[in-house]
Amino acid sequence: MSTHAMAFSAQQLLCTVPLVVAISAVVPHGPGRGVAYATVNLFGLDGASATAVTALLSRHTSSVSVSALVVSMIGAVVLSTSVGAVQQRAFELIWNVPKLRGLRCYLRQLAWAPTLAVFSVGMLAAAGPGRWLDRHVAGAGGWSVMAIRVLLVAAFYVWSQFWLLDRRIPTRSLLPGSVAVGVLTIGLVEASRLVVPGQITWQVQAYGLVGVGFVFAEWLLILSVLIYVGVLIGALVAEARPAR
Template structure:
């Protein structure tokens, strides 16, 4: 007798739900809720705006007199903006004084470095939550966060330089520059976050476990920037006409928060893969131990059986 349709439907729904909860995406969604990673991503995006942006502006101030350089031009090139949207971003960051003193520039750089170290601290806390590690607060961690800032500066410069080089390459060969930019961004972002996680986690996670998540971060952030290249110009133009420069800042903030979210998503993906790999290794080890114990018991049973055979009866 067949089961009623509603009961079969309920069982199907239960099976699908159980499989989803055991799958990698299902575990990831549950872990996001448990760790409140969405809140950490918002905090990370805010830190990027408040702390990393001053560092970019301070570094860009050193090159503002060179043609084709400057913070606004670099940001517009980084997001692939053209036309009115690029001019809006350049105007947002291009209102600098005609000259700047050495000590004022030095003070700006030092202040920006100290603020940018806060970005490293926020990421360290999130990475510790993702990898289920205890929080470490010491002088050594503060030094590591400060040491992370110069590499962050080199990372940003590498992305900007790659954007400039690939733009020249695209001018010579149509389409080749875009492909080179995608590959270079994936490689640069992967290497940076592979090293950053290792440093900020105080070498408590092996390089091998950090690599898949770092590759995921590189792919996700590069994909986000490619989508931004298609959508962002129209958004900036519309917001500029509607709200002025504040609308441009709002659009940039939304995309920065989006990139921050995918950075944590990639790190979580790597942590879940490492966790699954450890679970499989443990299951294989337990299975091997069980088989070994079972074989030993069989050997003992054979010995007991031989020793327990009845002795042959005596003749006559």
């Protein structure tokens, strides 16, 4: 399973990070908006770490055409089917179901890829309702953001397992593990707010802006392990349930 976690994190890094950098080069950005701001907010970055991530993700250029951006997005979606393939195979091993093959399987992975992009945007955008709530109820914003993100993660992994496993596992059996993935993921995000800023600062001092990529690669590896741990918890819960 560790091999699948490493493969998943590597595919995530190769397929999604270049796309994020490309989009951040053309979308509007500034105080309180843009990919850089959302990333800084997600990891609780400040000082040198926030400056480094902002410098990496806030570069803007008029030389990137819309057609080039569209082509890069389509390419990233097609290539990200490999992310779905790695996820699917890990789910099959955890749930002990036969491996799916063929064109239909690839088309399911291709259809899954855009939902990963939508889910990622939703996770970054979840901070918005928290800021609004903080203005009305002091201190409630942080908890609301965590709750929203847990629900987003749980819903995404119920759907991902159901879809990639070709509906071979009932939704009721997928729910406990997906909730576990949500709790573990948000636990990692909150713990990262204590660790990642210092790690980025140290890596940037040692290697320059490429050090940001090193930190995110390590973070994705840990996230991948936690995702599979959560799914495994769900499979064990389903196995322990008495048959009806």
